[in-house]
Amino acid sequence: MRKIILLLLVGLFLSTVAFADWAITRGPDIGEIYFIGPTATGEGIYYSTDFGETAVCMDSISEVESICADLTQGVMYRIRMPNVLYYSSNYGQYGSWIFRNNDIYEVYSGRNEGYVYNRIGSHSEDYGINFETHQCNGYFGLGITGEIDNQDSVGYAIVYIWGVPDSLYLLVSYDNFENFEVQNVFYGPEEPIGTLTRGFYSGELYTIGGDWATLRYSNNYGFSWEVKNTLYFNNVTDAGIVGGRQPGEIYVFKNYIQLMWQIAHTYIYHSLDYGETFEVYHPISFGPPPYYANFEADSLTGTVPLSVQFTDLSSGENIQNWEWDFQNDGIIDSYEQNPEYTYQDTGSYSVRLLIDFGGFDILIRQNYIHVTSGQSCNEHNIQNPSAIKLTNYPNP
Numbered sequence: 162m163r164k165i166i167l168l169l170l171v172g173l174f175l176s177t178v179a180f181a182d183w184a185i186t187r188g189p190d191i192g193e194i195y196f197i198g199p200t201a202t203g204e205g206i207y208y209s210t211d212f213g214e215t216a217v218c219m220d221s222i223s224e225v226e227s228i229c230a231d232l233t234q235g236v237m238y239r240i241r242m243p244n245v246l247y248y249s250s251n252y253g254q255y256g257s258w259i260f261r262n263n264d265i266y267e268v269y270s271g272r273n274e275g276y277v278y279n280r281i282g283s284h285s286e287d288y289g290i291n292f293e294t295h296q297c298n299g300y301f302g303l304g305i306t307g308e309i310d311n312q313d314s315v316g317y318a319i320v321y322i323w324g325v326p327d328s329l330y331l332l333v334s335y336d337n338f339e340n341f342e343v344q345n346v347f348y349g350p351e352e353p354i355g356t357l358t359r360g361f362y363s364g365e366l367y368t369i370g371g372d373w374a375t376l377r378y379s380n381n382y383g384f385s386w387e388v389k390n391t392l393y394f395n396n397v398t399d400a401g402i403v404g405g406r407q408p409g410e411i412y413v414f415k416n417y418i419q420l421m422w423q424i425a426h427t428y429i430y431h432s433l434d435y436g437e438t439f440e441v442y443h444p445i446s447f448g449p450p451p452y453y454a455n456f457e458a459d460s461l462t463g464t465v466p467l468s469v470q471f472t473d474l475s476s477g478e479n480i481q482n483w484e485w486d487f488q489n490d491g492i493i494d495s496y497e498q499n500p501e502y503t504y505q506d507t508g509s510y511s512v513r514l515l516i517d518f519g520g521f522d523i524l525i526r527q528n529y530i531h532v533t534s535g536q537s538c539n540e541h542n543i544q545n546p547s548a549i550k551l552t553n554y555p556n557p
Contacts, residue, residue, distance in 0.1 A: 184401040185414040186230045191406045199425035206253045213429025216444040220255040233274040261289035269309045281338045299341035312363035360404045389436040396453040396522040409435045417451035424448040452477030454516045454524035464535030468503045482517040489513045504532045
């Protein structure tokens with residue numbers, strides 16, 4: 162077990178964003194989580210009571226597309242294709258699953274015992290037996306993701322409008338998805354927003370962008386957001402995020418399944434400070450280390466000319482080649498494992514690394530290196546900087 166400040170960073174782009182409880186979900190107790198992980202037969206459901214440090218496989222046989230836990234102890238829901246809901250009262254143990262309903266696409270739960278939501282369209286108060294339809298007045302566009310709040314009747318949806326590029330709309334409902342209003346608008350490339358998960362208090366939300374990079378936090382129902390960390394989970398098979406049962410608690414999850422199951426690893430990242438730092442657990446480990454590109458630089462800012470030593474931190478055995486593009490302009494600048502490069506012009510530079518291991522993986526750190534001119538005031542012919550006159554008319 163080790164504590165790190167996450168500045169790890171990602172190149173995986175997800176064209177569609179999974180719902181919060183797609184591959185990892187909180188249980189009713191502190192430290193209790195379920196997640197989908199690799200098994201000898203493919204993927205199965207795992208259960209942990211120690212924040213993901215260790216885990217027990219509950220079901221390696223049943224087909225599973227997504228999971229969600231209820232607030233009732235031991236109650237689990239799972240979706241299998243084609244959109245069929247099953248219910249377990251025994252922690253998802255194989256043989257305990259009971260058919261509940263058809264046409265259920267994704268479920269949110271864990272706020273009240275027996276309450277389960279079918280996206281934003283309907284909800285059940287009897288553990289998925291009967292569903293009540295929501296009016297969803299004010300809802301528009303195409304849905305990407307959603308979530309319920311810890312406060313009764315509050316819920317969220319992220320949508321986009323066909324033909325309006327790069328814009329994502331965060332909708333909020335205060336009456337159990339009967340009516341929606343626009344809470345926020347995001348410009349995708351600059352303000353990536355992706356899967357949502359609620360926090361501990363009412364109005365708390367976390368999101369990781371669609372590129373699985375920027376971790377953001379809101380404590381006012383998504384009206385404003387604070388960047389908490391930058392996470393790069395590249396070359397993963399599955400990834401997920403879910404809030405916990407304590408203030409500031411959040412789990413981030415990733416699976417690596419590579420080389421036809423010769424490599425299978427699960428990592429659980431657990432935070433109690435809103436995602437600023439994480440404990441990293443590794444409950445499932447099979448085969449050699451997973452393959453993913455990673456690197457760091459000894460200098461991130463400086464004056465021109467700026468010489469930077471890059472260090473390869475990529476994971477995986479017998480990596481064959483490294484391709485470095487220090488300006489992310491499509492031109493390979495070095496094939497060394499740990500190169501040095503001198504920036505001759507001012508500006509902000511994104512850096513790209515591709516590793517070749519028979520397959521390949523790419524990591525791009527956006528706006529990673531910042532080069533300035535380093536000129537002083539006198540270099541701009543200002544003889545007495547303290548005497549500069551500043552005018553802001555008509556304001557004083």
